[in-house]
């Protein structure tokens with residue numbers, strides 16, 4: 272019976288734009304992959320196994336019926352924390368149909384959402400094109416490297432959630448610490464990299480960017496609603512994932528995946544215990560556990576004031 276919380280060991284990645292907030296005291300870290308098919312389970316009966324391996328073995332018991340009906344036994348979501356000390360490349364992702372057409376059968380597109388954890392006062396990001404930008408202008412600007420002047424900048428602050436459909440040109444800016452949830456997909460087309468030199472691992476993908484960028488694709492942003500003790504609020508929902516904010520100080524929150532989707536819980540501030548029929552884990556800041564879809568009712572119990580995020584398949 273798969274009814275215990277599965278705490279995950281994150282994988283870390285470094286890129287040119289990374290900062291030092293994810294692993295203070297250690298060298299630069301750009302990304303922590305906190306829910307990822309390659310992440311290993313930290314403790315319990317499945318310790319050492321990857322999330323992807325357990326997904327293949329247990330299918331709907333871990334993933335839930337919503338996920339397996341769409342993406343089979345592949346773990347369907349990828350969640351990262353990103354520490355942006357410099358601009359990330361301007362990029363765009365394909366949708367599911369384009370991923371198959373451009374990359375072959377079995378590939379998925381990438382729709383994503385960002386929840387801003389920390390933002391410097393001047394922090395901005397790029398989310399789509401200025402209203403009225405024509406397809407011809409977009410294509411020309413991609414080809415001649417002048418895309419930035421046609422994009423829409425967004426000032427953001429901690430607590431904001433930005434939903435980014437496939438086909439939207441986007442970039443995260445310096446001074447942002449971000450929780451990012453997305454479809455499990457490797458397909459990022461880099462449109463412009465701020466004049467940084469192209470390297471074998473950091474190339475531009477002009478033709479594919481031209482094929483998938485949509486001038487009218489627009490991100491939507493939402494501020495964090497006020498949350499009372501023991502409450503949760505939906506931040507965003509799309510056919511691929513749902514994202515919720517949880518706040519608790521003295522009141523525990525009762526949740527139930529009901530066989531439909533796993534829950535992935537990440538603590539943002541404070542500490543929480545997750546109690547299921549099969550076990551319990553304690554999560555600290557930026558630690559994550561996956562609750563299997565077949566788990567049944569479970570409890571999110573705060574240890575002092577605690578903020579967390581929950582994602583799963585919508």
Ligand SMILES: [Zn+2]
Nearest residue numbers: 362364383441
């Ligand atoms: Zn992206």
